[in-house]
Amino acid sequence: MNPKIQQFRFGLKHGAPIGLGYLAVSFTFGIMAKQAGIHTLAAVIMSLTNLTSAGQFAALGVIQHGAPFAEMAAVQFIINLRYCLMSCSLSQKMDPKMPFFHRFLISYGVTDEVFGVSACRKGYLSPYYAYGLICVAVPGWTLGTLLGAISGDLLPARLLSALSVALYGMFLAIVIPPARGSRVLAGVVAASMAASFLFSMIPGLKGVSSGFKVIILTVAIAGAAAFLFPVKEEQEGGQAQ
Amino acid sequence: MNRSVYLYILVMAGVTYLIRMLPLTLIRKEIKNTYVKSFLYYVPYVTLSVMIFPAILTATASMASGAAALVTAAVLAYRGKSLFHVSTAACVAVFLLEGLMDFFQLF
Numbered sequence: 287m288n289p290k291i292q293q294f295r296f297g298l299k300h301g302a303p304i305g306l307g308y309l310a311v312s313f314t315f316g317i318m319a320k321q322a323g324i325h326t327l328a329a330v331i332m333s334l335t336n337l338t339s340a341g342q343f344a345a346l347g348v349i350q351h352g353a354p355f356a357e358m359a360a361v362q363f364i365i366n367l368r369y370c371l372m373s374c375s376l377s378q379k380m381d382p383k384m385p386f387f388h389r390f391l392i393s394y395g396v397t398d399e400v401f402g403v404s405a406c407r408k409g410y411l412s413p414y415y416a417y418g419l420i421c422v423a424v425p426g427w428t429l430g431t432l433l434g435a436i437s438g439d440l441l442p443a444r445l446l447s448a449l450s451v452a453l454y455g456m457f458l459a460i461v462i463p464p465a466r467g468s469r470v471l472a473g474v475v476a477a478s479m480a481a482s483f484l485f486s487m488i489p490g491l492k493g494v495s496s497g498f499k500v501i502i503l504t505v506a507i508a509g510a511a512a513f514l515f516p517v518k519e520e521q522e523g524g525q526a527q
Numbered sequence: 528m529n530r531s532v533y534l535y536i537l538v539m540a541g542v543t544y545l546i547r548m549l550p551l552t553l554i555r556k557e558i559k560n561t562y563v564k565s566f567l568y569y570v571p572y573v574t575l576s577v578m579i580f581p582a583i584l585t586a587t588a589s590m591a592s593g594a595a596a597l598v599t600a601a602v603l604a605y606r607g608k609s610l611f612h613v614s615t616a617a618c619v620a621v622f623l624l625e626g627l628m629d630f631f632q633l634f
Contacts, residue, residue: 512563
């Protein structure tokens with residue numbers, strides 16, 4: 287089979303849990319957007335063009351208060367700054383021979399989940415694999431928003447509750463297998479979870495937005511791990527699948 | 528307000544896209560520095576772990592079902608099951624446990 291199509295198919299398959307999880311989360315977003323007085327079409331366009339959970343939820347408050355555009359820009363910048371780190375990391379997964387325009391298209395789809403699945407692929411990232419992921423993630427996110435905005439009680443609450451862990455299940459499936467084979471990675475994963483837990487318990491740190499929390503802890507823990515356990519060449523250089 | 532909603536959307540979409548696109552297009556070369564390379568290698572693991580815990584415990588209708596999802600997914604992931612398998616099993620665990628809890632009126 288054509289390797290491009292094959293990579294695209296892998297992407298679709300691995301993206302399925304992302305699409306499911308997004309459907310549940312964006313369903314809630316659709317309901318909240320409607321409550322905030324935002325037109326269904328506007329909510330759907332927002333999901334299609336932004337493709338970001340925390341940023342969009344925060345945007346509802348900004349729009350409701352009629353805040354200045356500069357405030358909207360600042361809020362999005364802070365909450366979504368973590369994507370900058372992710373894109374830096376992904377830039378190292380790009381085949382130098384890959385046509386440059388792919389980078390502009392892949393950029394659109396850099397979400398926590400698409401990044402997580404892409405970054406942990408072995409070797410160079412095929413753009414077609416990323417497109418496969420995006421082709422499931424975007425409809426899930428957009429359609430969920432539409433359904434939520436049209437009818438808040440279309441899906442039973444229990445089903446929504448169950449679907450909302452799909453993303454976390456996927457994260458665990460990404461993080462745990464490599465941690466199993468490496469004590470350092472296992473330590474990094476455990477330390478990250480412990481630090482994140484402390485962050486949510488300690489009174490002063492509790493108020494920090496989730497986007498900022500991710501940035502602070504990523505810089506601190508990945509920074510420390512890179513200092514203590516520098517990665518050797520051969521550990522990283524896998525072949526493209 | 529209706530017209531300016533689309534302007535707000537334009538502003539947020541623009542900012543968000545630039546954050547994603549600039550590093551991906553500006554960093555064209557392979558980074559040689561071992562420290563920076565190692566840092567970027569660890570980034571996804573830290574980021575995902577931070578996002579999983581403790582958020583998974585409060586994602587569902589009750590903390591017990593969130594914990595059930597965590598344990599189910601962790602065990603299956605440890606056994607090397609696929610993304611889809613692990614993810615759906617976590618959902619099923621929540622669905623079943625919440626059904627049981629409703630049935631017994633525990634919570």
